[in-house]
Structure formats: C-alpha cells, structure tokens
Amino acid sequence: MPDADFNLSEFLPYLLNQAADRQSMAFSPAYRARYGMLRTEWRVLFHLGQYGEMTAKRICEMAQLHKTKASRAVAALEAKRFLRRREVAEDRRHALLRLTPAGRAAYAHLYDAARAFDMEVQTRLTVEDARVLKRCLIKLAASEDAGGP
Known part of the structure; x- marks a missing residue:
C-alpha cells in the first residue's frame, strides 16, 4: 500500500532531475542556436576544452555518458x-x-x-545557499553507492 506521507514532488532524485533538466534546457540555446549542437555534443566539446586530448571512452567515464551517445556526439562534432x-x-x-x-x-x-549562465543561476540563491548546494551536489555526484535496495 502506498505511503500517504510520500510525495513524488518532494522525492530528492525527482527534484534533482527536474532542476537539472530545467537549467539544462535554459542553457541549451547558447550551444544549439549558434552551433547546432545537442547537449551531448556540448558536453563532449567541453570535456575536450577543459581537459585536452582524450579518448571517447575517457569522456564517457568523466561525463557519465553512454558510449553510443558519445559516439554520435563525436561523429557530429x-x-x-x-x-x-x-x-x-x-x-x-x-x-x-x-x-x-x-x-x-x-x-x-x-x-x-556557461560562466555567465552559472552566475545568473546563482543570483537566484543566497551566497550561502549556493555554496551549500554545490557542496551537496558534489558529494552526491561522487558517491559510489547510490543507496539502492
């Protein structure tokens, strides 16, 4: 029987996904309009720009991309x-x-x-909230065990 106290709109993974999707979509015109890129292409381009020459396999590991999507992005770029x-x-x-x-x-x-967009997003939060949010997101992204059953 479903728990009456559980609300999907307050489920942390759901909230994280909603926030990430909304911010990602808001930033997408920056790479889509001028360069005709998809999100995966932007992520591949950014990893190469930030870290230099590497294999697609390494980009997949770092960006947590599926190899098929990364392969398509590499071909498009x-x-x-x-x-x-x-x-x-x-x-x-x-x-x-x-x-x-x-x-x-x-x-x-x-x-x-991306820097300008990041600064704009952070203006919606207090300085302390932005610092705490980043710290928590880094912690969640780095956790090996997702805490599943």
Whole structure:
C-alpha cells in the first residue's frame, strides 16, 4: 500500500532531475542556436576544452555518458569540424580526440556563456545557499553507492 506521507514532488532524485533538466534546457540555446549542437555534443566539446586530448571512452567515464551517445556526439562534432581523431598507435581500436581551431573557438565562446549562465543561476540563491548546494551536489555526484535496495 502506498505511503500517504510520500510525495513524488518532494522525492530528492525527482527534484534533482527536474532542476537539472530545467537549467539544462535554459542553457541549451547558447550551444544549439549558434552551433547546432545537442547537449551531448556540448558536453563532449567541453570535456575536450577543459581537459585536452582524450579518448571517447575517457569522456564517457568523466561525463557519465553512454558510449553510443558519445559516439554520435563525436561523429557530429567531427562533421562540424570541431574535433579531430588521431589513432592510438599502440591500440588502433582507440582514437585520441582533440579540438580543432574551430572547436577551440566554439569552446571559448561557450565557456564565457556557461560562466555567465552559472552566475545568473546563482543570483537566484543566497551566497550561502549556493555554496551549500554545490557542496551537496558534489558529494552526491561522487558517491559510489547510490543507496539502492
């Protein structure tokens, strides 16, 4: 029998998802309108911009992306000439990805847009609330055990 005290709208994973989706959709015009990117493409581009050359597998691990979605994003960014692949000599099954000059320019522009968006989002919270929220989100994102049954 359902618990009368449980309310989906107060279920923390649901709230986290709702907040993340809303903020992600609000930021999406920054990369969608000018560059025709999807969210996964933006995330791949940003990982390469932030951390430099790496494999798609490493991006999947860092960004928690499914390999199929990452592969599509890499192909799309390559078609848009934002990244290049370079085969790893020791293991030809893998390729190192790096941004092209156009990719670095897009990253620089979107970096500024992301910083401005982040600052705008934080203005909706007190300084202390923003600090606590970030600390809690980092803690939740880093937890190995999701606490499932």
